[in-house]
Amino acid sequence: MSLEDIVVDIEETVDTKNALISLDSPISLQYVAAGRIAQSVLSYLVREVTERRMTNVYDICHAGDSLIELETNKIYKNVDEKGVAAPTTVDVNNCVQGYSPVNRDSAYILCNGDIVKISLGVHIGGYTSLVSHTLIALPTIVPNDQVAPTTGVLADVICATHLATEAVTSLLGTVLYRYENQSGCYGNRPVNGERIREIVESVANTFQVKIVPGSTVRRIKRFLVGQDTVHEVDVKGYTWGSISIEAMTDDPDEGDLKKIIDTEAPADRGEAWLIDISMCTFSGLESDLSQKNGLQVSRRTLKPHRDLKPTIFTRDYNRNLSMKLKSARGVLIEVDSRKSVYPFHLSTLSTSGAPLGVAALVNAEIMAPTRVMMIQGSPAPIAARERTTVLLMPSAKHVGEVVRLSGGGIKPSWVHSEFEVTDEEIIELLSEKRAGVRLRNIQGIEVNMVKEDAQEMEV
């Protein structure tokens, strides 16, 4: 299939491959299947962590990836491209993204009171479900109602993230039932990037936390979920800056942000949306809310880890160069033939001398690394992250429902924050009724990591 063929048919391809017609349509089923696996694996990992069975981050990451592979191989046998859409990463405290160690010995061991963010992603045939959950690693396993909830800035940030995500989910859902009256409107205002931004920033403001760059609420498509290497043309939603170093700017409003994402376009039914919100407590460097940056963490403080090298890479298929280094060539061949457009973990490459080759490829900008990003400050700020994928599913029987592919049903940590949401609209969105939005959570299934399977998967 040559580029010319693609360009000619792009309109048709995109529409037919991305339109969600009903919950029974093949595309929706693939989404749901991916979501189910993501939810299952995440639940499993969360349970393992909270019940103190897994403390080595390497184990957690490895288990997550293996389980995903295992489960996706069981279903959709005819679909060629499926599996891990985002390698399992465990980001602790002020680490924001990208930590998935290669060596078990040098991996981080979870400590008490760590804020642990487990992120992973599953895709089947390009239909992706990405999920993240923040939890507190507690010293004892005690039923929650017998213990005092965690308070303080930890609680603030976790609450803020959780509530912001919930509010945005409901907001997107309002697109469905208002369709007949005022398309894409809630409260006489369209549900677009700007509106989403307002909601999220309002929540962040309330809880006095900052939004970490890289947070996005955007519409996703098949194979296009906002990878670093893909610069899409028509994106709608909102993004709070970019976490990749190259594109980061101090002022979120200036620069390429406007070109990246269309904040005016309203959400529509039949679309899939990714809600990825990270918030962090104030660092010692910037404690004043009234600063120029406002709620967004500034570039000065968000930096890659000095020692931890990136272990997750994404192939940029827009660049093609011939490499001199033999291992680089080998890696490239392997990646082009076996890997998809999603990030992959270094340990999944079987070419000899893969790290060296990968480094050369990164230099040549053929592959983009997912760096381990930390927020600096003293005291080091804590970051929380919640990520879900939702489908704005129309239905024949009723108005339509928001299908939360993953992330719903996992209980948040036992925290209590002194702040609370005051905005009426947000309160309505967060209430039981969810402002009239029907929400369906995809439940996970029981997954088990059998030791034998684990050994096999390792290869």
Place this chain on the structure above:
Amino acid sequence: MSAVTASSTLQVTAESFAPPNAALFTCNSCGVGFPTPDMQRRHMKTDWHRYNLKRRVATLPPISAEIFAERVLQQMDATRKNEEKLSFVQICRACGNKRFTSAGAYENHLSSSRHKENLKRAEQLGLREDDDNGSTISGARDHSPDWSVTSSTFSLGEPVQPLQYHTFGFRDGRVAGGSKKTLRRHKAPSSVTTASVTGDDLDSIIDDGAAAFARPSVRSAASSVVGGLDAEDEDEDIDSIIERKLQTAVKLPINACIFCSAQNFSDIEATVSHMQHDHGLFVPEKDYIVDLQGLITYLSEKVSIGNACLYCSFIGRSLNSIRDHMVAKQHCKIPYDTEDEQLEISSFYDFSSSYPDDYEEEDDWDDVASGDGSAEDDAETVLQVANVGPQRRTESNLVLDPTGLELSLPLSRLRIGHRSLARYYRQSLRPTAEHREGQSTVIAATSRQMLASISRDPVKERLTKTDWRDQRDKQNRDIRREQRYINQQKHYRDPMLGG
């Protein structure tokens, strides 16, 4: 020089009587004047004026109109006389068709003793009723030494070949000379009387003798040898010549060699084999020959009856002479290079097995009628329909690309590219990557402008800009500095100061 009409001459003359002062429009080179500009212009177009111009160029004085007219008439007379002189051709039949191109020579010949002897001989033989001088003006027939037909008087033990009317019908219409003297490969020199010998007569002969559709018979072989007869000649025609030749011809049996006196071969194959080994006769297209006997017979007739060389246009006086010629000159070969030569013996061959498979013999005419495709196709089809000549197993439907740079051969399914694109055909490009769905989606969705704007290295940019700035500053500094000394010339010698 075209004729000058009397009236125009008179007119001009009348006008020239007018006093010069009255004539407003003059011609200086002729020395005349005209009252109106029209007349002057007309005068300028006349031949008289042109002639005067030429005279002026040759620094001669102009001549008047009357004198010019006289000269014109003189010239016409002279040319007529010249033409008459040149076109004079007299041929003395009695003296063996001796040709005379001048009247004086002819007159002298008539009064010579030799001619008178020949006349006597002719009368004795009673062959013809000539005109008074015993000669007639005949066509462009070159002569051959022996001209008597009935051989008895001149027989020397061997049969004498009859009159060689040599215009041997070559396919390309050449009229060849018969004797060594007049061996020419071009037509006879132009003359009034020889003008008729070409065209129709030759064509008829050629058609007769070389009809591709019919197998050449003895008659046709003979007539192919017999030459172009002038229509003016009533005494003899081709048929009688052919008859004469046939009567006196040496019958070469099929078991005899054409080129030497070897005879009594066991069969035709042995004969051919002998001819091939000893004389170098190669039968072309052995795969397609159908009638070998016929071919050999045809060739032998050509040599024995017509005494014609197979390879060149030589006509021998006798079988021996032609044999000697062929052996000595190594002309014991069948010419097969040009199309005409091939057509000559094509009736002994059958090339239908070499035609392409999709060609149907039965639908010859249909093919031509319903022919679609390129003009080349039609031409090729027509050629096949005519079934003319031998054809190799060739591609019949060559299709040329509209750009003219590619030729398609449907038979062998080849595509031939033009040499001007040779460098591109020699290129070996990296095979295009076959993308899976994810990759192609990503590639299609990416906007290239975004890439360009985002993936800039600010550090590199800053350094580059600094470099440029530094370079520019350095240039400016250098320019400023050099102003002090750059115009200093140590050994300059100022002209003002006596340098």
